[in-house]
Amino acid sequence: MADNRMTAAVKWVDDLTFVAESGSGHQVVLDGNSPGTAPSPMEVVLMAAGSCASVDVVSILEKARQQVTRCECKVTGERVGETPNVFKSIHLEFHVTGHDIAEKHVERAVQLSADKYCSVAKMLEASVAMSHGYVIHAA
Structure with a gap:
């Protein structure tokens, strides 16, 4: 049976900025500020x-x-x-x-x-x- 699970980790950088990393190793920066330095x-x-x-x-x-x-x-x-x-x-x-x-x-x-x-x-x-x-x- 195939494994249908996916994973990700989200790490706090500073302020309301985070780096999300997919289970496949790709990273995306996110920002909770509006407007921020990265997408919300x-x-x-x-x-x-x-x-x-x-x-x-x-x-x-x-x-x-x-x-x-x-x-x-x-x-x-x-x-x-x-x-x-x-x-x-x-x-x-x-x-x-x-x-x-x-x-x-x-x-x-x-x-x-x-x-x-x-x-x-x-x-x-x-x-x-x-x-x-x-x-x-x-x-």
Whole structure:
């Protein structure tokens, strides 16, 4: 049986700055100050959703033999006004650039990511209104 556990460690540096290290040895600096010297934990949640979904979209488009030269996911989150300031909605908008990109493939890739593949978005959707969109740009 496969081991599905993941680990991370978060170490305090100073003030409200921390270094998080993944079980695979990669580090990220986080800052609880607003604005701080590094992304806040909530900003990292948005970045995680955008990067997870982007992996799906690019992978699906490449498998569909689309000539993608660039993919950018712009993520917007709206938080509630009281503590805890959780996200109430998150919108992911994919800007896909390439040669002769077929809209049907981009629409399908974004939909598959949202409905089936993006672990981060699937986890968030239990308590956050998730939405997705896309724009296609010619290279």
